[in-house]
Amino acid sequence: xxxxxxxxxxxxxxxxxxxxxxKDTFVYRTKKGLSADVVKEISGLKDEPEWMxxxxxxxxxxxxxxxxxxxxGDLSQLNFDEIYYYIKPSDRKGxxxxxxxxxxxxxxxxxxxxxxERKFLAGVExxxxxxxxxxxxxxxxxxxxxxxxxxxxxLKNYPDILKQYFGTIIPxxxxxxxxxxxxxxxxxxxxxxxxxxxxxxxxxxYFRINSESAGQFERTLIIAEPGSFVHYVEGCTAPxxxxxxxxxxxxxxxxxxxxxxxxTTIQNWSDNVYNLVTKRSAVYKDATMxxxxxxxxxxxTMKYPAVYLMEKGAHGEVLSVAYAGDGQHQDTxxxxxxxxxxxxxxxxxxxxxxxxxxxSYRGLLKVVKxxxxxxxxxxxxxLLLDDTSRSDTYPKIEIDEDEVQIGHEATVSxxxxxxxxxxxxxxxxxxxxxxLIVSGFIEPIVRELPMEYAVELNRxxxxxxxxxxx
Amino acid sequence: MEKLLEIKDLHVEVENNEILKGLSLTINRGxxxxxxxxxxxxxxxxxxxxxxxxxxxxxxxEIIFKGQNILELGPDERAALGLFLAFQYPHEVPGVTLFxxxxxxxxxxxxxxxxxxxxxxxxxxxxxILQFSKKLNEYMKLLGIEESFSKRYVNExxxxxxxxxxxxxxxxxxKPDLAILDETDSGLDIDALKLVSEGVNxxxxxxxxxxxxxxxxxxxxYIKPDFVHVLVDGKLVMSDGPELALKLEEKGYDWVRDQVDxxxxx
Ligand SMILES: Nc1ncnc2c1ncn2[C@@H]1O[C@H](COP(=O)(O)OP(=O)(O)OP(=O)(O)O)[C@@H](O)[C@H]1O
Ligand SMILES: [Mg+2]
Numbered sequence: 033x034x035x036x037x038x039x040x041x042x043x044x045x046x047x048x049x050x051x052x053x054x055k056d057t058f059v060y061r062t063k064k065g066l067s068a069d070v071v072k073e074i075s076g077l078k079d080e081p082e083w084m085x086x087x088x089x090x091x092x093x094x095x096x097x098x099x100x101x102x103x104x105g106d107l108s109q110l111n112f113d114e115i116y117y118y119i120k121p122s123d124r125k126g127x128x129x130x131x132x133x134x135x136x137x138x139x140x141x142x143x144x145x146x147x148x149e150r151k152f153l154a155g156v157e158x159x160x161x162x163x164x165x166x167x168x169x170x171x172x173x174x175x176x177x178x179x180x181x182x183x184x185x186x187l188k189n190y191p192d193i194l195k196q197y198f199g200t201i202i203p204x205x206x207x208x209x210x211x212x213x214x215x216x217x218x219x220x221x222x223x224x225x226x227x228x229x230x231x232x233x234x235x236x237x238y239f240r241i242n243s244e245s246a247g248q249f250e251r252t253l254i255i256a257e258p259g260s261f262v263h264y265v266e267g268c269t270a271p272x273x274x275x276x277x278x279x280x281x282x283x284x285x286x287x288x289x290x291x292x293x294x295x296t297t298i299q300n301w302s303d304n305v306y307n308l309v310t311k312r313s314a315v316y317k318d319a320t321m322x323x324x325x326x327x328x329x330x331x332x333t334m335k336y337p338a339v340y341l342m343e344k345g346a347h348g349e350v351l352s353v354a355y356a357g358d359g360q361h362q363d364t365x366x367x368x369x370x371x372x373x374x375x376x377x378x379x380x381x382x383x384x385x386x387x388x389x390x391x392s393y394r395g396l397l398k399v400v401k402x403x404x405x406x407x408x409x410x411x412x413x414x415l416l417l418d419d420t421s422r423s424d425t426y427p428k429i430e431i432d433e434d435e436v437q438i439g440h441e442a443t444v445s446x447x448x449x450x451x452x453x454x455x456x457x458x459x460x461x462x463x464x465x466x467x468l469i470v471s472g473f474i475e476p477i478v479r480e481l482p483m484e485y486a487v488e489l490n491r492x493x494x495x496x497x498x499x500x501x502x
Numbered sequence: 503m504e505k506l507l508e509i510k511d512l513h514v515e516v517e518n519n520e521i522l523k524g525l526s527l528t529i530n531r532g533x534x535x536x537x538x539x540x541x542x543x544x545x546x547x548x549x550x551x552x553x554x555x556x557x558x559x560x561x562x563x564e565i566i567f568k569g570q571n572i573l574e575l576g577p578d579e580r581a582a583l584g585l586f587l588a589f590q591y592p593h594e595v596p597g598v599t600l601f602x603x604x605x606x607x608x609x610x611x612x613x614x615x616x617x618x619x620x621x622x623x624x625x626x627x628x629x630x631i632l633q634f635s636k637k638l639n640e641y642m643k644l645l646g647i648e649e650s651f652s653k654r655y656v657n658e659x660x661x662x663x664x665x666x667x668x669x670x671x672x673x674x675x676x677k678p679d680l681a682i683l684d685e686t687d688s689g690l691d692i693d694a695l696k697l698v699s700e701g702v703n704x705x706x707x708x709x710x711x712x713x714x715x716x717x718x719x720x721x722x723x724y725i726k727p728d729f730v731h732v733l734v735d736g737k738l739v740m741s742d743g744p745e746l747a748l749k750l751e752e753k754g755y756d757w758v759r760d761q762v763d764x765x766x767x768x
Contacts, residue, residue: 057563179557185693202767248557283616287679325522328595338621343519352748449557450593451594451595452591453550453553453555453556454589454592454595454601455595456576456577456578456581456582457553457580457586457587457609458577458581458588458603458607458611458672458676459578459581459582459608459611459676460578460606460607461576461578461608461610462576462578464610466608468595468603469595469598471597471598472596472597472598472655473596473597474597475596475597475598476597
């Protein structure tokens with residue numbers, strides 16, 4: 033917990049801070065809508081090997097055939113024909129910020145990325161619409177064999193490693209949006225951490241949507257070799273437009289024996305973004321995967337980071353915070369699948385809803401037969417800030433093994449009059465009191481974050497609570 | 503003598519029930535007043551009403567604090583003006599440390615009082631945080647609260663007595679002109695009662711006034727009232743010097759009822 037939540041200038045709106053945009057920053061874009069031609073065009077522009085084009089086209093077919101998900105939020109207004117599937121912001125890509133086109137660089141400067149990079153990051157990937165415009169990795173990590181670049185670059189420079197893992201954790205047929213991403217993916221991060229290497233300060237990616245009606249389909253792949261460690265952080269924002277944007281990412285993570293990966297998301301989309309993301313990790317012997325997922329903003333988010341516990345001793349955690357403000361639906365949660373004995377998982381979800389906001393917890397806990405001695409605890413807490421907001425839980429539990437230890441707990445609470453009065457009697461305004469209650473509510477998750485991100489998350493939520501977005 | 507608080511003919515309703523039925527009371531600066539009275543007579547109602555609880559509706563009468571009619575003010579504005587209530591049943595604030603809670607409270611009261619936002623100025627904020635910590639530790643020691651408590655979440659898992667001590671700690675940090683103590687003694691063991699009430703004496707000055715609500719004389723052995731009032735059925739039916747509390751302890755409320763004209767009670 034920190035008091036910074038109360039320090040923000042409450043007049044500062046999302047619009048001013050994140051919702052700005054630059055006109056005509058692209059050098060190229062495909063025409064609106066999706067077709068095999070568009071997919072071929074994207075692959076051709078990127079000068080991709082044949083296998084990738086085939087992969088994309090097959091994925092497109094799957095996408096066309098698959099029905100829309102029959103769970104989650106309302107997707108009926110999402111019009112696939114009104115989206116630009118590929119928007120290229122620049123002809124070149126920077127290794128230093130000076131090489132990045134002026135307008136684009138200014139955007140990231142406004143978002144504080146170069147500053148964060150100087151202060152506390154091991155490396156940065158910055159994506160603007162469809163392409164990565166900047167990558168850096170500090171020399172000490174490069175020397176140790178760490179790779180951190182865009183997935184497009186990985187396809188060019190490390191084709192063998194990429195091909196070995198790409199699409200193996202989340203195949204295109206997994207779900208409609210995984211298929212969509214597989215067909216039109218562009219950008220995203222590729223991280224390779226060699227055996228035993230600990231990258232002990234975070235690597236960060238920032239995904240920025242700039243154009244109207246944009247689709248952003250980054251594809252991230254992280255491979256942690258045995259005994260290694262990496263903490264990857266992603267942030268994202270978009271301008272406020274009257275028309276919808278679509279963000280649909282796929283994130284695949286392989287955590288090998290004894291390795292540990294932590295993946296932190298601080299998502300802060302504007303209210304016109306559909307955010308439909310598939311995130312999954314395969315966790316091997318004695319390895320640990322941690323998802324820390326902060327979901328703020330968007331029109332609808334459907335995202336359930338998953339841990340597939342493949343071998344004995346594998347451990348997975350999902351910590352998720354969602355804030356559903358007016359008009360927003362956060363359909364989030366986590367999935368843990370125990371495929372091996374003596375695996376363990378913890379899913380903790382905290383949601384806050386306000387006004388017409390709706391937060392749903394959707395989770396899956398599955399233990400297969402013979403995964404003896406597995407342990408799991410699922411805890412979801414919802415906090416309603418008023419009488420109109422809504423929260424629901426859809427926890428699915430499938431246990432096919434008897435020798436397991438499972439805990440499940442769900443609570444819903446409302447910010448109470450008495451509690452508010454207590455805080456107000458100590459001089460806090462109603463707004464401050466509510467903010468303090470909320471910051472306390474999410475404290476168990478915030479304290480898991482590095483200080484800078486903890487401050488950021490609290491600040492973003494405070495900003496949302498003013499109802500200033502949009 | 504400065505009139506700090508003036509309550510005139512106060513009528514208060516809760517959920518359409520009239521609980522306070524014409525209560526008048528004046529507290530001058532530096533005075534200590536005690537209110538005693540049977541369960542359900544309206545003592546906490548008075549405390550909550552003074553602090554501005556939204557569920558307590560003033561249907562008639564006036565509350566003048568520091569020369570200002572405060573009926574239209576919210577609880578936070580009353581706090582900034584110098585009112586404080588130590589709750590009979592303090593609330594929990596999960597996930598918020600006592601330290602952060604108090605710091606937020608102190609800063610926002612200061613901001614409301616002086617218009618200065620300490621947190622906006624990094625240098626000032628850093629030095630004020632040091633001063634704040636020092637003071638907090640000092641007061642915690644004085645009230646027999648372990649240092650680790652500042653890192654615990656507000657009232658969460660505190661024992662009854664610990665909650666009461668934490669209330670007095672807040673009183674110490676917020677330095678109000680008028681502190682209302684609603685049954686601060688309940689839940690305190692004999693030693694703690696002595697420690698906490700002596701603590702109250704140490705942290706308050708003759709510039710501050712106290713309104714003590716209690717059922718028992720023993721608290722008043724330490725926090726010595728100038729006046730004792732008896733509240734029965736929404737009205738102050740008797741007021742006298744400190745000896746009234748002793749008499750009450752000895753004779754009980756039936757004696758009060760016999761003494762006063764029952765017509766004013768009903
Ligand atoms: N929020 C409320 N809702 C309904 N009734 C209330 C509420 N607050 C107080 N009352 C009623 O008002 C009356 C006075 O209550 P109050 O708490 O003021 O008594 P008290 O004198 O403080 O008693 P005690 O000595 O038990 O603390 C009681 O009958 C109580 O039930
Ligand atoms: Mg009471």
